[in-house]
Amino acid sequence: MKAGKILVFIVLLAGIGAFFAFDLKQYFSLEYFQGQRAVLEGYRDSHPVQTTAVFFAVYVLVTGLSLPGATILTLVAGALFGLVWGVILVSFASTIGATTAFLASRYLLRDWVQGKFGDKLKTINDGIEREGAFYLFALRLVPAFPFFLINLVMGLTKMPVRTYFITSQIGMFAGTIVYVYAGTQLGQFKISPGLVAAFVFLGIFPLAAKKVLDALKARKVYAKWTRPASYDRNMVVIGGGSAGLVTAYIAAAVKAKVTLIERHKMGGDCLNTGCVPSKALIKTAKLLNQIKHSKDYGVKSATAEFDFAEAMERVQKVVADIEPHDSVARYTGLGVEVLKGTAKITSPWTVEVTLNDGGKQTLTTKNITIATGGKPFIPPIPGLREAxxxxxxxxxxxxxxxxxxxxxxxxxxxxxxxxxxxxxxxxxxxxxxAPRIMTKEDPEFxxxxxxxxxxDGIDVLVDxxxxxxxxxxxxxxxxxxxxxxxxxxxxxxxxCAVGRAANTQGFGLEELGIPLTKQKTVEVNEYLQAHYPNIYACGDAIGPYQFTHTASHTAWYCAVNGLFGRFKSFKVDYSVIPWATFTDPEVARVGLSETEAKEKGVKYDVFTYGIDDLDRAIADSENHGLVKVLTAAGSDKIIGCTIAGPNAGEIIVEFVTAMKYGIGLNKILGTIHIYPTYAESNKYAAGIWKRSTVTKGQMEVATAFNDWTRGAGGLGTVIAKALAMSGNKERYYAAAPTHGDD
Structure with missing residues (x-):
């Protein structure tokens, strides 16, 4: 670090250190101001210029050093200087102080941060360069966001100082008025209608500011488009797969007028080419494998006459049997208008449909949901496509x-x-x-x-x-x-089974300027809104989890936010997403794996139970597999679980529910599980956690107590052991957990 930077750092550190070392925080409280009000007002009346200058300097110093107290000073400004002068003083002092902190952060840290993490920050830098003023304005408009943090973080970006100063001045102005006005009421030191109104407004201001911000953003986004005077529909859904079907179902259930557009088969990949046919084929394969190993079940000899074509026809029959659940007839009966054709979004409120019979329709709609699914990814290996x-x-x-x-x-x-x-x-x-198959799971699985x-005879070539x-x-x-x-x-x-790519081409996204992510999925915010706030996307079109159940999960947010977002919007929740790979053994997971916990620096305990010990598994000659549970270190709070073994995708549901609703291992242990079932393995895993919590001190007390009740020991021994128990916290059972920080 250069000498200049060292000097600046020392000065800043000295200023912050002095603030806390001399307990200066006591002077930045309403209680202190109330006690000194008469003195301060008297000094202001006799020395108005000096009082104003000192207050201004203190405010700049506090915000420049990112010290606590700016909010109190803002209230004090209203009480001492009134609304007009208070707003003027705070507005300029806060902006100057914020810019000082911004410059200090930039001078001391930006080069190092950009040099070390520049590649990772490229997207942020590009966004700041493109729309930095707008995003800064958005943050400044909501006082609930820590302003000192904005100052420090923005200093690490490439935002111009002039842009930062002007945007901060404008963005903080509304909040400054509110706080200073509250201060003018506090100056009276009595409950008044104005004081009550000020604090009520302080409470609702962030919400109001967000609404204003959303309106400004929408105005900017929609600037080049002419909004229809009315709409034929509440929602148009593009794609008849899992995500699109659920979106349309919910919309129709609340009596919205909804149109679903599907160019190929209803049910999408899951029904026609994914989950359903693959599980039907796996069932046939599993049956043949059981026949092959009939001796394991006490059957001396068993054979099967197998015909591949007939097995594939059965797969199609299974698809056909499930097909009515996702059919045009069913959804039409539910109140959904279903159009078979290709959709193209031509404006934020219009969708042009080229029907499969050659006709065309143009639909006007209040909201659009993109649920276009995905397709197999074919890697660019020379000669692969030609084969x-x-x-x-x-x-x-x-x-x-x-x-x-x-x-x-x-x-x-x-x-x-x-x-x-x-x-x-x-x-x-x-x-x-990769060095192993199923890289998203822990190595042992x-x-x-x-x-x-x-x-099974597979030649597994990893690496x-x-x-x-x-x-x-x-x-x-x-x-x-x-x-x-x-x-x-x-x-x-x-x-070719190397992954799937989102279907995002040919639907008009390019023409509307709807951006895509690096993975070529539709870029959405936490409410699943795309570039235009009335256009939503869900399912495989957005990722990050390409599962049927997550497609349905995200579809709910599109439907509810699209139809009722003006009143209440919901942020998509990916915190508890389970999945299963239907191999033999099945592997199911929810939450963190141990590998991920280590990578993220999460402190954890891990408990495992081998299904080879489970009575039901032994009875079924399926005694193989593992239950592996991760908890927060020193707690029974579940942060992840992986299960390998028969019916893993079924028995993990207990852990999914536990994580969703905050149920710990102790509650699972206290739940009655039917015997003999595979689900008992969950209880046994919880039992291993419980055993690990018992210390040698506790067991010594228990031993002494039982000796005493048999007459083989004295009460004094029990008391002595109890008193010494806290000093002997070594785990009694050898099955102690592994700590994430070991």
Missing amino acids: NPLHSDNLWEIRKQPKRLVVLGGGPIGCELAQAFARLGSKVTQVEM SEMVAKRFRE HKATEVRVEGGEKIVVVQHQGAEKRIACDEIL
């Missing part, structure tokens, strides 16, 4: 089983389908470029699944990168690299 790979969309069309199948990807989709095809009889090779995959695909002599060749060596894998089909 016509299978993916989750087209897989269900095949009727000839591939004898040799290469699965690209070790995530949930890749793992589920790799195991299913292996159990159906295909020779499966799974290629994953990845290895548990990988071990079962190898037992292998597919570099090229060739077609030679009628067969497909996948070229992979591992530790510098090249390997060729011959196969009949390639299944």
Whole structure:
């Protein structure tokens, strides 16, 4: 650090240190002002210029050093100088002080912060450069936000000093008037209608300011568009998948006029190409595997005549059986207008629909919800597209089983389908470029699944990168690299399962200037509003969780905020999102994994229970798996849980509920669980937590007490042990938890 910066730092540190060392905070309280009111007013009357100058300087010093007391000084300004002069003094003193803190932060820290974290701050810097004044104004307009924090953080950005000063002056002006006026009433030191009104206004001012801010932002966003005089509909929903269906359902349930537009099949990916068909195929594969291992169930011999085409036809039958739940007929009956066609947003309030029969309609609507879902991502591997790979969309069309199948990807989709095809009889090779499959889970769960995959005959190639695909002599060749060596894998089909991409192209987003994220999802705020406040987005179109249940979850916010947001809006809550990978063993999770807890520096305890010990699992010959619970360190508050084993996706629901409603392990332990069930494993995991809380001191007291009740010891021993108990807090049971900071 340069000498100049060192000097500035020392001066600032000395000023802040002196404030607390000499207990100067006592002078920045209403009680002190009340006691000194007569003296201060007398000095003001006899020395008005000096009083004004000293007050101004103190205010600049307090705000410049980011010391507590600015709010009290603002009230004092109203009491001493009245509304007009008080507002003038505070307005300029606060802005000068804020700018001083801004400059100090910039001088001391900006170069270091930008140099070290510049790549991570690029988005923030671009936003400040583009609309910095507006965002600063937004923060200044709401007094509830800590102004000193704004000063320090903004100093780390590239905002021009002039812009910062002018915007702060304007942005803080309204709040200054409110606080100074409250101070003029405090000067009377009596309860008056004006004082009551001032504090009521202080309470509602942040809400009013937010409404004003939203109106200003909307005015700016909608400036180039002509708003219709009236609307044909309350809501237009684009996309008939899980997110779109739930949005339309809720809107229709509250008697809104809603139109749902779907260009292909109702039900979207989940019904037609994702959750439903994959689980139907997994069921068939699991049945064949159980028959193959019939001896495990006391059946000496069992065989099955399997036909792949018939199994795939069953998959389609399952889809057809569920299809009425998501059909046009059902939703029309619920009051939803369903149009089959392609939608394009042509203005914030109009949607043009090109119907599948060739016709066209233009719809006017108060709100729009983008629920366009996602599609399989095909990575840019040379030759891959030309080899016509299978993916989750087209897989269900095949009727000839591939004898040799290469699965690209070790995530949930890749793992589920790799195991299913292996159990159906295909020779499966799974290629994953990461060091392990299922990288979002803790390593022991990845290895548990990988071990079962190898037992099922899958060649699991981790740390292998597919570099090229060739077609030679009628067969497909996948070229992979591992530790510098090249390997060729011959196969009949390639299944690409490396993830999904949001459907955001071709719906008019580009023309309207609706921005996308780096992941090419629709950029939304915490209320799921896109660039235009009346346009919402949900489901796979926004991420970050590409699950059917999160699509439905986010759809609720779109429907409710879109229809009733003028009265009350709800921020989307991602705090408790569960998911499951339906391999064998199933792996389900909610909250933090241990890996994530370590990465985030969260202090935790971890408790595990092996399902190999569970009576029901033993009875079913399914005694494998693990329940792993993370709690806040020293507490039974659950912050994460991962379960691997039979029905993991079902039994984790107890932990999902517990996290959602703040139920700890102690309550789970005290809940009666039916015997014998897999859900008992949750109680046993809670029991391990409970045992870990028992100390040697407590056990010594218990031993002494029981000895005494049998006549084998004296009461004095019990008392002595009890008195010494606090000094012996070593855990009694060896099954002590692992601490996140160990």
